[in-house]
Amino acid sequence: MMQKLIECVPNFSEGRDANIIRQITDAIESAEGASLLDVDPGATTNRTVVTFVGTPEAAVEGAFRGIQKAAELIDMRKHKGAHPRMGATDVCPFIPVSNVTWEEAIICAKQLGQRVGEELKIPVYLYEKAASNPLRVNLATIRAGEYEGFSEKIKDPAWKPDFGRASFNQKSGVTAIGARAFLVAYNVNLNTKTVRRANSVAFDVRENGRVKTEDGTPTGKPVLDANGEPVRIPGLLKHVKAIGWYVEEYGIAQVSINLTNIDETPLHAAFDACNESANKRGLRVTGSEIVGMVPQKSLVDAGRYFLRKQNLSEGVAEEELIEVAIRSMGLSELKPFNPQEKIIELKMESAASKKSLLKLNLRQFCNETLSDSPAPGGGSVAALIGALGVSLGGMVANLSAGKRGWENQLSYFSAWAVKAQGLKDEMLLLVDEDTAAFNKVMAAFALPKGSAAEKSAHTAAIQSANKEAAEVPLRVMETASKAYELLAEMANKGNPASISDVGVGLLAVHACIEGAAMNVRINLPGIKDEALKSALLARLDKLRTESESKFKAIHQIVEGKLG
DSSP, X not given: OOOOEEEEOOEESOSSOHHHHHHHHHHHHTSXXXXXXXXXXXXXXXXXXXXXXXXXXXXXXHHHHHHHHHHHHOOGGGOOOSSOOOBSEEEEEXXXXXXXXXXXXXXXXXXXXXXXXXXXXXXXXXXXXXXXXXXXXXXXXXXXXXXXXXXXXXXXXXXXXXXXXXXXXXXXXXXXXXXXOOOEEEEEEESOOOHHHHHHHHHHHSTTOEEOBTTSSTTSOBOBOTTSOBOEEOOSOTTEEEEEEEETTTTEEEEEEEESOTTTSOHHHHHHHHHHHHHHTTOOEEEEEEESOBOHHHHHHHHHHHHHHTTOOOOSOHHHHHHHHHHHTTTTSSSOOOHHHHBHHHHHHHHXXXXXXXXXXXXXXXXXXXXXXXXXXXXXXXXXXXXXHHHHHHHHHHHHHTOTTXXXXXXXXXXXXXXXXXXXXXXXXXXXXXXXXXXXXXXXXXXXXXXXXHHHHHHHHHHHHHHHHHHHHHHHHHHHHTHHHHHHHHHXXXXXXXXXXXXXXXXXXXXXXXXXXXXXXXXGGGOOOHHHHHHHHHHHHHHHHHHHHHHHHHHHHHHHHHO
């Protein structure tokens, strides 16, 4: 399973004192696993927007430390600024980035809210997706009256905080904590300098559309409803705000877009809608730009979409999908688009990749394995073998998808190639995870054991590390087992000329599972919990039995087709 990643964007009521801002961001970064992405202070607003990411646990801890430091350093009784605010930490939303559900994001908001309310004595209101009642979904409703009005507002039973006492904290104010969708600022470039023409495209695509007029022209008399309000013609896309503007720096007009729900309306949908509107109006979309950073899924999905439009298999590596998206949407037209700087997950990987085995080339990996270091060892090698086996199955799916005369089966084989890509990526992550688990065992044994407390911590660390060292190869077995379905389909229905590739992939997956099983077994004796040991062994035996049965059945098909 890919790493869970969630973004947190706390807004602090200090935008002028660089020393205070630095202390707050230092506190956030002191939480293990919290990675700072951006710090945006504003002197006029006297407010700083901080963006960081991490696992759900790291995000909650980083946010708490930042809020704690802000409560220590910021006195709201002295605060003045242009932006509406109600506390030293005004708002703190959690935003799912990858492999995090809304339920998990809401849990993060509630965990943080409880800690802030109980430990820091700051009243907390849950908003947006985490709201406890409909009145609190909209942040502006909670913030109405701002800091100055909350001393009275909090006394109203309707505004009892979700966490913390209904007593106003004069120094720190109150804080809104929530869960919301990822917001993307996205500009589409047009071959015109005319803002009016760019606005026409913006009105076509945005959810709010345009005002209906009696003669259908932009300057005509508005059509009014029964209440005397202008009737609006809705635009093409939900969750989209847009306006046209001229950019002096580039000498072009753009459609400036805010995508408020990229799950419902993704980047590529906005791009294509602008393209369609521009073409109808005699304009051309020449490219686009992403402002800030985006989740990797946004560009991966866009890459798949554009390959699908070309009747090509979508089952290619994520790196290639991202390149397809960059080219298709012209993301490098105005300035080079660097995925390592613009995609959240890749920026994090770039910072943490120095120790990754996946950054080694084949010769380097073999040399590292051959060295006198015990890691990487059999567990990582087993995971790599499994990844290669899955890759061969995916290759056969892609070759079959592109086979002349099989055009009517493109979607079928493309779907299998996409599944293979996902499995391959999971297996590759496990290459590093197995070595990391072994290193934790070695680190646990190296802990001091002089005092009674140290001995206890030493024993506990070893048990925890041994458990993980057995769990990781079990996950290798479970993940590799999913490849049998892929290989069976390719053996039965794939390109006959590639049956030997299916066979080699099958042998590799089987070797991976058997090799990983050995790594589970060698770590079991170090686990003192007999119930846990029995449970792990039962999982192992079940996986091996199922693997052997599937292997033999598919192997028989391969041998039969080889002749």
